[in-house]
Amino acid sequence: EREEPTHFGAGPAQLPTEVLQQAAKDLINYNNLGLGIGEISHRSKDATKVIEDSKLHLKELMNIPDTHEVFFMQGGGTTGFSSLATNLAAAYVGKTGTIAPAGYLVTGSWSLKSYQEANRLHVPAEIIFNAKDYHGGKFGYIPKEEEWCDKVKGKKYSFVYLCENETVHGVEWPKLPQCLVDDNEIEIVADLSSDILSRQVDVSQYGVIMAGAQKNIGLAGLTVYIIKKSILKNIEKADETQLHEFGIPVTPIASDYPTVVKNNSAYNTIPIFTLHVMDLVFQHLIKKGGVASQEAENKTKAKILYEALDSYPDFYNMPVEKSCRSTMNVVFTLKKEGLDDKFLEEAGKRKLTGLKGHRSVGGFRASIYNALSLATIEKLVKFVKEFAEENQ
Numbered sequence: 001e002r003e004e005p006t007h008f009g010a011g012p013a014q015l016p017t018e019v020l021q022q023a024a025k026d027l028i029n030y031n032n033l034g035l036g037i038g039e040i041s042h043r044s045k046d047a048t049k050v051i052e053d054s055k056l057h058l059k060e061l062m063n064i065p066d067t068h069e070v071f072f073m074q075g076g077g078t079t080g081f082s083s084l085a086t087n088l089a090a091a092y093v094g095k096t097g098t099i100a101p102a103g104y105l106v107t108g109s110w111s112l113k114s115y116q117e118a119n120r121l122h123v124p125a126e127i128i129f130n131a132k133d134y135h136g137g138k139f140g141y142i143p144k145e146e147e148w149c150d151k152v153k154g155k156k157y158s159f160v161y162l163c164e165n166e167t168v169h170g171v172e173w174p175k176l177p178q179c180l181v182d183d184n185e186i187e188i189v190a191d192l193s194s195d196i197l198s199r200q201v202d203v204s205q206y207g208v209i210m211a212g213a214q215k216n217i218g219l220a221g222l223t224v225y226i227i228k229k230s231i232l233k234n235i236e237k238a239d240e241t242q243l244h245e246f247g248i249p250v251t252p253i254a255s256d257y258p259t260v261v262k263n264n265s266a267y268n269t270i271p272i273f274t275l276h277v278m279d280l281v282f283q284h285l286i287k288k289g290g291v292a293s294q295e296a297e298n299k300t301k302a303k304i305l306y307e308a309l310d311s312y313p314d315f316y317n318m319p320v321e322k323s324c325r326s327t328m329n330v331v332f333t334l335k336k337e338g339l340d341d342k343f344l345e346e347a348g349k350r351k352l353t354g355l356k357g358h359r360s361v362g363g364f365r366a367s368i369y370n371a372l373s374l375a376t377i378e379k380l381v382k383f384v385k386e387f388a389e390e391n392q
């Protein structure tokens with residue numbers, strides 16, 4: 001039992017209380033087995049059903065076509081983008097027998113880190129654009145397609161990577177760039193760690209979707225992957241000797257996508273309790289009306305919060321251009337100095353917690369993931385208005 005939390009942390013984030021109550025029961029005694037769901041073999045009948053159900057429910061929620069496969073792996077966003085770099089480089093070698101650089105669209109710290117990791121791993125990679133260069137040296141803007149699409153045209157990339165929602169900087173792609181969607185040669189690889197199931201997407205447009213679980217869909221410890229089956233085949237085709245010749249690292253076995261898929265996400269020990277929590281979140285969302293209704297609610301939540309902050313332009317500073325403001329992570333700072341601690345303190349008195357901005361950018365960030373209700377956002381809206389009135 002608990003009072004409904006009003007926690008705006010960026011992740012791990014608040015989850016639906018109902019989900020956690022069920023999970024708590026299942027941790028102790030699952031389906032009357034006399035054992036908890038975390039205490040049984042990851043290859044047992046019950047565990048296999050958890051894997052199957054999670055896949056099924058995610059497919060239903062995201063309308064995932066037969067061209068794509070769903071799997072889960074231990075880890076988070078970072079293991080996600082590391083493994084993407086090597087698996088996708090191998091896929092390109094498997095498909096073409098040659099190498100090409102991956103292209104990274106850098107719109108914030110997570111896409112930048114993904115690029116840096118590809119480099120560190122010796123996966124050929126280049127930055128297609130760094131959004132900082134278009135915005136006075138700071139993240140907070142996504143350049144228009146006219147400004148960068150020419151760089152992609154006619155050029156071969158092993159894949160093009162983007163982070164749909166930059167959790168730290170509060171920058172979100174409003175939709176996938178059309179010039180990439182229209183180019184049938186390009187595999188779009190996207191990090192959806194902080195926006196998966198927050199809005200509807202057309203899965204057929206992606207080569208791979210990767211998402212760490214600990215924001216919209218569950219506890220920390222798991223990563224969801226949705227991958228085009230043709231890419232899986234190409235990874236399998238990649239010859240290890242050839243990868244060595246090209247200097248591309250062979251992927252560690254537990255992160256090798258075809259191996260994981262062939263073993264139904266249980267090649268090694270998948271944390272089945274964590275996956276079960278994720279499935280409970282999926283079921284909860286299906287019951288609530290699915291992604292379309294969640295998207296509508298999320299839009300309203302973001303709208304009222306941005307409107308409240310925008311209505312005090314002399315008090316709140318909004319660093320992100322309106323065209324790419326995140327619906328999940330609302331980033332702002334105070335124009336007056338010396339008030340930051342007071343803001344957090346006063347918010348805390350109203351039980352509005354988790355509002356401190358990322359250590360790299362300062363200020364504040366309200367993460368308003370699926371589990372935060374409109375009523376919770378309304379409390380924050382009331383607070384930001386009153387705080388501005390009282391401290392102007």
Ligand code: PMP
Pocket residue numbers: 011075076077078079110163165166167168191192193194212
């Ligand atoms: N990508 C995004 C968009 C994220 O928000 C995060 C974490 N906040 C990561 C990757 C890294 O995730 P992890 O800490 O699970 O490695």
